[in-house]
Amino acid sequence: MQVTLPYSERRQVDMARGVIASASTVGVGDEPNYGTGCLYWRSAPPARAMQDTSGVPGSLPLTSLALDTALLDWGLTGSALDKIGFYFSTFVHHNGSLDMGHWKDIWADGGDGEYNCSFPDSLADHGRMAGLFAQAVRVSRNTTWMQQHLPAVLRMGQFMLQMRQQAQQAIPRPSIYHGIVFGPGEHDTCDTPRVLAPMQGSRGDFFFSVNLWTWRGLLELGNLLRDFPSAGAPVALSQQLLAEAALFQADISRALEASLSLDAAGKVFVPPIVGPNQTAFPSMTYNVASYSNVSAKSCIGRGCSIDFNGAVLALSVVLSLATAWLSMPAPHTLLCVVLKHN
Numbered sequence: 001m002q003v004t005l006p007y008s009e010r011r012q013v014d015m016a017r018g019v020i021a022s023a024s025t026v027g028v029g030d031e032p033n034y035g036t037g038c039l040y041w042r043s044a045p046p047a048r049a050m051q052d053t054s055g056v057p058g059s060l061p062l063t064s065l066a067l068d069t070a071l072l073d074w075g076l077t078g079s080a081l082d083k084i085g086f087y088f089s090t091f092v093h094h095n096g097s098l099d100m101g102h103w104k105d106i107w108a109d110g111g112d113g114e115y116n117c118s119f120p121d122s123l124a125d126h127g128r129m130a131g132l133f134a135q136a137v138r139v140s141r142n143t144t145w146m147q148q149h150l151p152a153v154l155r156m157g158q159f160m161l162q163m164r165q166q167a168q169q170a171i172p173r174p175s176i177y178h179g180i181v182f183g184p185g186e187h188d189t190c191d192t193p194r195v196l197a198p199m200q201g202s203r204g205d206f207f208f209s210v211n212l213w214t215w216r217g218l219l220e221l222g223n224l225l226r227d228f229p230s231a232g233a234p235v236a237l238s239q240q241l242l243a244e245a246a247l248f249q250a251d252i253s254r255a256l257e258a259s260l261s262l263d264a265a266g267k268v269f270v271p272p273i274v275g276p277n278q279t280a281f282p283s284m285t286y287n288v289a290s291y292s293n294v295s296a297k298s299c300i301g302r303g304c305s306i307d308f309n310g311a312v313l314a315l316s317v318v319l320s321l322a323t324a325w326l327s328m329p330a331p332h333t334l335l336c337v338v339l340k341h342n
Contacts, residue, residue, distance in 0.1 A: 020070055020074060034060040034063050059099055061087070061128065065132060068132060072139050081136055081145050088129075089149065092155060092156060097126070100121060118183060118190075118204060122209065126217060128217065134221060137224060157221045161240065176254060179248065181214055184210075185205060205273050206273055221241055222242035226242070255274045258276050261280060
């Protein structure tokens with residue numbers, strides 16, 4: 001849906017367009033760049049570690065997600081397709097994971113440093129980029145563009161399925177962690193080890209954000225392949241993605257039920273990480289919450305109401321138009337939880 005504002009609010013329209021134009025100049029053509037006024041993604045040692053295998057440093061998807069979503073929302077579809085197409089043509093490994101070079105992963109780089117991340121940003125990036133791809137196709141109705149970039153997004157779909165398979169095999173039922181993807185929640189904390197069992201000492205955690213975004217990616221991609229068969233999308237993969245998304249939702253629901261607690265005022269607290277008996281944070285900018293909360297787009301409009309024990313947990317966030325105007329990533333820190341008892 002294209003964003004529109006009343007013409008009487010001309011200053012708001014001009015501001016939105018001006019910020020989108022400004023954000024577009026941060027990159028080099030369709031090549032994205034994380035940071036303003038510098039090549040931040042390769043500005044700190046080791047410089048060569050921050051390039052993808054093609055030598056392009058803009059693979060961190062936060063600015064791509066923000067700008068390209070704004071372009072689609074404001075009807076600048078051609079520019080959005082060019083930029084999203086560049087990303088999928090450049091930054092998707094053969095195994096379907098995002099190619100971010102070697103910044104903070106386990107890689108000895110000739111003395112400049114050795115890092116210890118299984119992935120140098122949030123594993124949620126895959127689901128978010130798959131959702132952006134689906135949005136681009138639905139807004140543009142351009143099946144030729146979809147067909148051109150379909151191999152890369154299909155590899156990404158297979159990678160998300162593999163993430164789920166590994167999560168199911170790693171921890172058996174009836175554990176609340178069964179089927180819950182383990183890994184980093186974002187770049188700054190991707191090398192932080194988990195201090196509790198299971199997976200004690202491993203880098204990352206059982207973040208709800210990673211799992212909800214991955215679930216959303218499976219769902220969006222499965223629906224896209226089903227709805228646009230003319231692009232040559234495999235029907236069997238569409239069915240597999242949708243079936244796995246349904247199973248995933250049940251696992252997330254079970255994990256969420258076990259992780260809820262009450263704060264001192266008796267209000268329901270939803271922690272950013274799966275696990276029982278957690279103490280409510282004083283604010284959602286506390287500890288890991290500001291890096292790992294669920295944003296609205298991982299849930300809204302895709303049935304993200306999770307039934308459990310006679311209650312419905314509705315995750316919803318009122319998104320301000322300022323998100324698009326400022327061309328910032330979807331607001332991780334806004335999580336409004338409404339618990340409605342039967």
